[in-house]
Every structure is written in structure tokens, then in C-alpha cells.
Amino acid sequence: SPVAIIIRNIGIMAHIDAGKTTTTERMLYYAGYTRALGDVDDGDTVTDFMAQERERGITIQSAAVTFDWKNHRINLIDTPGHVDFTVEVERSLRVLDGAVAVFDASAGVEAQTLTVWRQADEHRVPRICFLNKMDKPGASFCYSVDSIKKKLKVKPLLLQLPIGAGRTFTGVIDLVTSEKVIWGPKTSDGDGAVFNRHPLVTADGPNLLKEARDARYALIEQVADLDDEFAELALRELCENIEAVPAEKLNAAIRRITLSHAAVPVLCGSALKNKGVQLLMDAISMYLPSPNEGQHDFKQWYGDDLCALAFKVLHDKQRGPIVFVRIYSGSMKPQSAVYNINKNCMERMSRLLLPFADQQIEIPSLQAGNIALLVGLKQTATGDTIVSSKASAAVASQRAAKDSGKKCDQNREQENLVLAGVEIPEPVFFCTIEPPSLAKQADLDRALICLQREDPSLKVKIDPDSGQTILCGMGELHIDIIHDRIKREYKIETHLGPLQVAYRETISISASSADTLDRTVGSKRNLITAELSVRPWLGEGPVTKPLIEFSDVLQEQLSTEILDAVENGLNTSFLQGPLLNFPLQDVVVTLESLHVHPGTSMPMISACVSRCLQKALRRAGSQVLEPVMNLEITVDEDHLSVVLADLAQRRGSVQEIQSRQDNRVVLACVPLAEMMGYSTTLRTLASGMATFTLELSRYEAMTSQEQKMLFNKMTGVM
Numbered sequence: 046s047p048v049a050i051i052i053r054n055i056g057i058m059a060h061i062d063a064g065k066t067t068t069t070e071r072m073l074y075y076a077g078y079t080r081a082l083g084d085v086d087d088g089d090t091v092t093d094f095m096a097q098e099r100e101r102g103i104t105i106q107s108a109a110v111t112f113d114w115k116n117h118r119i120n121l122i123d124t125p126g127h128v129d130f131t132v133e134v135e136r137s138l139r140v141l142d143g144a145v146a147v148f149d150a151s152a153g154v155e156a157q158t159l160t161v162w163r164q165a166d167e168h169r170v171p172r173i174c175f176l177n178k179m180d181k182p183g184a185s186f187c188y189s190v191d192s193i194k195k196k197l198k199v200k201p202l203l204l205q206l207p208i209g210a211g212r213t214f215t216g217v218i219d220l221v222t223s224e225k226v227i228w229g230p231k232t233s234d235g236d237g238a239v240f241n242r243h244p245l246v247t248a249d250g251p252n253l254l255k256e257a258r259d260a261r262y263a264l265i266e267q268v269a270d271l272d273d274e275f276a277e278l279a280l281r282e283l284c285e286n287i288e289a290v291p292a293e294k295l296n297a298a299i300r301r302i303t304l305s306h307a308a309v310p311v312l313c314g315s316a317l318k319n320k321g322v323q324l325l326m327d328a329i330s331m332y333l334p335s336p337n338e339g340q341h342d343f344k345q346w347y348g349d350d351l352c353a354l355a356f357k358v359l360h361d362k363q364r365g366p367i368v369f370v371r372i373y374s375g376s377m378k379p380q381s382a383v384y385n386i387n388k389n390c391m392e393r394m395s396r397l398l399l400p401f402a403d404q405q406i407e408i409p410s411l412q413a414g415n416i417a418l419l420v421g422l423k424q425t426a427t428g429d430t431i432v433s434s435k436a437s438a439a440v441a442s443q444r445a446a447k448d449s450g451k452k453c454d455q456n457r458e459q460e461n462l463v464l465a466g467v468e469i470p471e472p473v474f475f476c477t478i479e480p481p482s483l484a485k486q487a488d489l490d491r492a493l494i495c496l497q498r499e500d501p502s503l504k505v506k507i508d509p510d511s512g513q514t515i516l517c518g519m520g521e522l523h524i525d526i527i528h529d530r531i532k533r534e535y536k537i538e539t540h541l542g543p544l545q546v547a548y549r550e551t552i553s554i555s556a557s558s559a560d561t562l563d564r565t566v567g568s569k570r571n572l573i574t575a576e577l578s579v580r581p582w583l584g585e586g587p588v589t590k591p592l593i594e595f596s597d598v599l600q601e602q603l604s605t606e607i608l609d610a611v612e613n614g615l616n617t618s619f620l621q622g623p624l625l626n627f628p629l630q631d632v633v634v635t636l637e638s639l640h641v642h643p644g645t646s647m648p649m650i651s652a653c654v655s656r657c658l659q660k661a662l663r664r665a666g667s668q669v670l671e672p673v674m675n676l677e678i679t680v681d682e683d684h685l686s687v688v689l690a691d692l693a694q695r696r697g698s699v700q701e702i703q704s705r706q707d708n709r710v711v712l713a714c715v716p717l718a719e720m721m722g723y724s725t726t727l728r729t730l731a732s733g734m735a736t737f738t739l740e741l742s743r744y745e746a747m748t749s750q751e752q753k754m755l756f757n758k759m760t761g762v763m
């Protein structure tokens with residue numbers, strides 16, 4: 046049997062344009078999986094396989110590519126570098142065990158790096174830094190190392206020194222092995238992969254030797270400082286000549302230090318000029334964790350049973366939906382049935398594939414720790430948990446409940462079983478979307494179904510009054526990208542209405558109403574009389590479904606199908622408040638009486654109850670609620686005041702200002718309506734070095750003045 050493959054599930058994360066795609070390209074080339082060296086510039090890279098990624102040069106889909114390097118299988122996930130795609134980055138980091146942070150060595154730490162770096166911290170993902178673009182004029186190893194220290198607040202472990210910089214960059218000194226590594230010029234067949242190592246010799250000149258020796262000594266001291274096992278070894282065996290420490294001992298200590306987050310190895314190179322990437326691949330193998338070293342607490346509950354997370358869904362023209370999964374425990378094989386916990390349904394997987402660059406290789410089975418593509422799943426969407434059967438899900442849940450000592454009731458079981466799947470935040474922006482002609486409406490609906498399965502943070506609704514299709518998304522760029530994808534991938538030119546904030550409505554007082562519906566259809570008479578009352582829900586919220594109570598005399602009289610019809614009717618009116626058609630929340634509905642003429646159809650009951658609820662809501666003092674966001678801004682000291690002054694203009698309220706080393710972190714609450722275009726404004730205000738994260742905190746009642754202004758704006762009453 047083949048030698049046991051050691052697996053590395055690695056993310057590549059970086060600021061926009063730092064060289065992620067080019068670096069990935071080169072790895073695939075050196076691992077022998079791509080024919081020619083694709084360059085991002087001439088847009089034939091295998092991982093930017095979505096058209097607009099070439100056009101925009103940004104990476105939207107976190108594609109997965111697998112390749113083997115020496116006796117390691119490396120699953121590489123590319124992550125987007127855009128703040129609107131936090132949920133996408135979250136999703137990828139959730140699946141990974143380690144990450145490579147790619148920097149432009151002429152720019153050091155840039156804004157987007159800070160954002161993804163903090164997310165990687167949150168998910169405890171061990172990292173390596175790769176200072177790319179060392180060939181660029183203005184590239185500076187020292188400046189970049191300094192920037193990493195100062196802005197990312199981490200201790201860099203310098204494993205290499207560059208030889209030359211800018212145009213003179215030819216290779217590196219490998220401080221672990223005390224060797225010079227030089228990459229030859231691109232050979233005639235374009236094979237830029239040739240490099241050779243040789244020990245440092247006196248011919249390399251006294252200052253290079255001295256620089257290398259000092260740097261290696263500093264590295265050894267730093268490692269001894271951070272790793273007790275190595276310190277003892279150094280004391281015990283090497284006290285007279287610490288520089289004699291063998292490379293494998295040093296590497297073992299560097300691995301322990303990386304896995305414990307005590308420091309971060311730093312390498313350098315130039316992906317474009319084919320220098321340094323092979324050593325980066327060696328570092329991924331040597332220092333980043335195996336799947337079983339990654340801490341995923343839910344794994345313990347599944348034992349050797351299958352447990353996998355769907356982290357991406359792509360629609361392939363020929364094969365239909367392809368689901369990317371990370372297998373945490375157990376194994377998978379084709380032609381097998383699996384159980385999707387989130388959708389509570391069995392799925393049949395027809396084929397099991399490995400994403401080898403731009404091909405997909407059929408495989409007979411796959412062990413835990415791997416990333417794979419499944420063909421044939423019909424319901425599974427991004428973020429869903431796949432296990433072997435409903436029974437195994439129940440067993441895991443009982444174990445989990447016992448662990449957490451909680452009693453195990455039915456619905457709670459459901460929630461604690463879902464893997465730490467990415468909880469999808471509520472969409473907070475929406476806009477109408479129209480096809481170029483009614484004839485294209487069906488195509489648009491199909492496209493939107495596919496897009497929602499690929500991106501669960503996108504929600505699509507139909508406005509029951511206007512019949513218009515409504516897109517709900519996480520941010521301005523998010524909606525824009527969806528619009529672009531519909532055009533490019535589904536060839537549908539759509540028109541987007543103005544981007545609006547998703548408000549909500551509630552009521553401020555109690556009210557009641559009665560309604561009679563008397564309609565004869567054909568020979569059937571539908572006659573219903575309903576009476577109901579509404580009152581504000583003052584308990585734990587938000588409750589986005591009607592809280593339905595029945596006057597006690599009524600409950601046992603109504604059949605289940607009538608109860609369902611009543612619930613449907615109430616839910617319909619709940620989606621459209623009486624003031625501005627926004628969804629309702631925190632309303633209790635009491636059905637006082639209901640008289641149904643025999644033979645009345647259920648939809649008629651729903652219609653009557655729905656109309657009755659609307660009447661009551663109109664009398665119950667509509668109150669508009671606006672989304673208030675938790676805003677966290679990380680900014681350096683001397684831009685703090687301008688950022689705070691700007692927040693004051695946005696009805697923002699500062700909760701706290703923390704100091705995270707020499708950065709200041711502002712925690713504030715701001716109405717979303719005041720945050721349109723904030724990423725651009727903040728970039729100007731803090732000259733590109735501040736980052737922010739935005740997430741929905743709660744819905745808050747607007748003042749009557751603000752509500753009136755909104756009402757006038759929305760209804761066009763000037």
C-alpha cells in the first residue's frame with residue numbers, strides 16, 4: 046500500500062494582490078500538476094477559474110486544489126481578501142488546519158491582512174509568513190519583518206535571509222541548514238523550477254558569512270527562548286558550541302513553536318520569478334499541523350464515524366452541483382447514502398473526486414482529514430453537516446449532551462449537532478432585481494437558486510405585493526458580485542434597484558380586529574369569521590415569527606389542518622408590516638374566535654386570518670426598527686480622533702476603546718443606515734491602515750422623527 050500520506054489542509058490568505066494566486070500557481074507547477082506556468086497577468090491561472098476573477102483580478106470563490114509534495118498531500122484553499130466576504134473567509138478558515146500569509150514585501154502588512162489575520166487568530170489557525178515579491182524594486186525584507194512585528198504583534202522566526210533584493214534578488218540563505226539556495230534563471234523550456242543548495246563557504250565573502258552566522262545564532266537563541274525542550278537540549282548537549290545544533294532538532298522545535306502560536310516562521314521569495322516557493326512548500330510540510338493536530342472539539346463525539354462539513358457548493362454545467370467537503374472523522378466512498386443534519390435528509394453521493402488543480406480525479410474512498418468533492422447531493426448547501434446516518438447523528442448528540450451535562454431534548458439536540466458550521470449572519474441590505482424581460486424570469490429564478498446554494502449568506506425573496514424578486518445580502522460589494530455573476534455565468538443582464546437597508550416593524554400598543562370572508566367559488570361557499578388581537582412581545586427577542594395564542598375555548602375545537610391554515614395566514618401577514626412592508630418581529634397574536642362554514646377551503650381561511658391580522662396591526666401603532674451594527678475598528682493612535690469624530694456624525698455610540706498593544710480598538714454601535722460606503726471613507730480617514738468588522742447587533746426602535754423621515758423617503762412623500 047502506498048506510503049501513508051501526510052495531509053496538510055492549508056489556507057492562503059493575504060491582502061489583495063499580494064500574490065496568492067501566483068504562489069498557488071507555482072506550487073501546482075512544482076508539484077507537477079499544471080502544464081505550463083500560468084500567470085495571473087495573462088489570466089490562465091487554474092484557481093481563478095471564474096471569469097470575473099481574471100477580469101477583477103480578485104479571488105471570490107475559495108477554490109480548493111490538491112497536490113502532492115514529497116510524501117505530503119497538500120489541500121490548498123484560496124480565500125477571498127475582501128471585507129464583505131468575512132463569512133467566506135470564516136468558512137474557509139473553519140475547514141483548514143494551517144495557513145500561509147502572503148505579503149507583498151514592498152508593502153509589508155496591509156489592511157486586509159489585518160482582517161484575515163485576526164480571523165485566523167480567532168480560529169487558532171497556525172501560520173507561516175511568506176514575504177513575496179522580493180524581486181520588486183522597493184521590496185524590503187527588514188521593513189516587512191518590522192511591519193509584521195509591529196502591526197500583527199507577533200514574534201517572527203526568521204528562517205531565511207534574502208540574497209539581494211529587487212532586481213538583484215537571486216535566492217536565500219537557509220538559516221536552519223546554513224546553506225545558500227540560489228534559483229537559476231528561467232531555463233529555455235520555461236522551467237523556472239531549478240534551484241541548488243550548497244553550504245556557505247568562505248568564498249561567499251566574510252560579511253555574508255558573518256551576517257548568516259549572526260542571524261542563525263539569533264534564531265537558535267530565540268527558539269531556545271520559546272521552546273523548553275530545545276533549551277534543555279541546547280544546555281545539555283551543545284553548551285560549548287550551540288551552533289552545532291542539527292537542522293532536524295531545530296526544525297522540530299520550530300514546529301512546536303508554530304503549533305503553539307508562540308511565534309511565526311518567516312520565509313521570503315518571489316512567486317513570479319520562481320524563487321523561494323519550493324522552500325515554502327517544505328515549510329508547510331515541516332511546520333504546519335496535520336488534520337489530527339487541529340483542534341475541532343465536535344470530532345470527539347463522532348469517534349470513527351463519518352463527520353464532514355460542506356464548505357462550498359459549485360454548480361458544474363455537466364455534473365450539476367458539486368459539494369466540497371472537509372472530512373473530520375470516518376471515511377467516505379462513492380455510491381453511498383449520507384445524512385445531512387441541517388436539511389434533516391438522506392442524500393446519495395454518486396461520485397467522490399479529488400480537486401487536482403483544474404481537473405477532478407475519481408477516487409474509490411477518502412479518509413478523515415481530507416478535502417473532497419461530492420457529486421450527486423441534491424439538497425446539501427454550504428455550511429451543512431454530513432454524517433453517515435440519522436442514528437449516528439443521534440448517538441453523537443447524546444454523547445455531546447452527556448459531556449455538557451445538559452438534558453437532551455429533541456430540538457436542542459438538533460442545534461448542538463451541527464458542526465461548528467459557519468453561522469450565517471442575517472442579511473442586512475436588500476434591493477430589487479429584475480430580468481431584462483419577463484421571458485427571462487424563470488432563468489433568473491434558476492440562477493438565484495444555484496447562487497443561494499453556493500452562498501448561504503445570499504437570501505432571495507419575492508415581494509408578495511409587487512411580485513418583485515428581492516436580493517438580500519451582507520454588503521454593497523456582495524450584492525455587486527452576485528449581480529456580476531448572474532451576468533457572466535448565467536448570461537442574464539439584470540437591473541438592480543437602489544440598495545436599501547433591511548428594516549423591521551413591530552407594534553407599540555395592543556389592538557384587535559374582526560374580519561369576515563364570504564366567497565362562493567363555483568358551487569362551494571367559503572364563509573369565515575375571525576376575531577383576533579395583537580400585543581407587543583416584551584420577552585426575550587427578537588422573535589421573527591408570530592407568537593400565536595388561542596383563547597382556551599378555541600384550541601381543542603380546531604382541526605390540525607385548520608390550525609395550519611391559520612398559521613400560514615398569520616405568517617404571510619408577518620412578512621409585510623403595515624407601515625413600510627418590512628417583516629415584523631416581537632408580536633403576540635391571540636386568536637379570539639374563528640367560525641368556519643363547512644366545506645370552506647383552507648386557503649380561504651388563511652386569506653381571512655391574514656387580512657384580519659393586517660387590520661389589527663394597522664391599529665397597533667407601527668414602530669420601525671433599524672439594524673444597529675456592532676462595529677469594531679482597529680486603528681493606530683494618531684488616527685483615533687478623526688475616526689471617533691466621524692463616528693459621531695453617524696449616530697454612532699462608542700461602547701469602549703481598548704488598547705491592543707499599540708493599536709487602539711474602538712467598539713461601537715452604529716445604525717447600518719449610517720454605514721453606507723464606510724470602507725471607502727475609513728480608508729481615507731485612516732490612510733488605509735485601519736480595519737473594521739461589522740456585524741448585526743440588534744434591531745432598535747427609531748425615534749418618531751427618524752421614522753417619519755424614513756417614511757417620507759420610502760413613500761416618496763416629500
Ligand SMILES: Nc1nc2c(ncn2[C@@H]2O[C@H](COP(=O)(O)OP(=O)(O)OP(=O)(O)O)[C@@H](O)[C@H]2O)c(=O)[nH]1
Binds near residue numbers: 101177
Ligand atoms: N513583481 C512581482 N509581482 C508579483 C509576484 N507575485 C505576484 N505578482 C503580481 O501581482 C499581481 C497580483 O498577483 P495575484 O497572484 O493575482 O495576487 P492575489 O493575491 O491572488 O490577488 P487577489 O486574488 O486579487 O487578491 C499580478 O500582477 C502578479 O503578476 C512576485 O513575486 N513579484
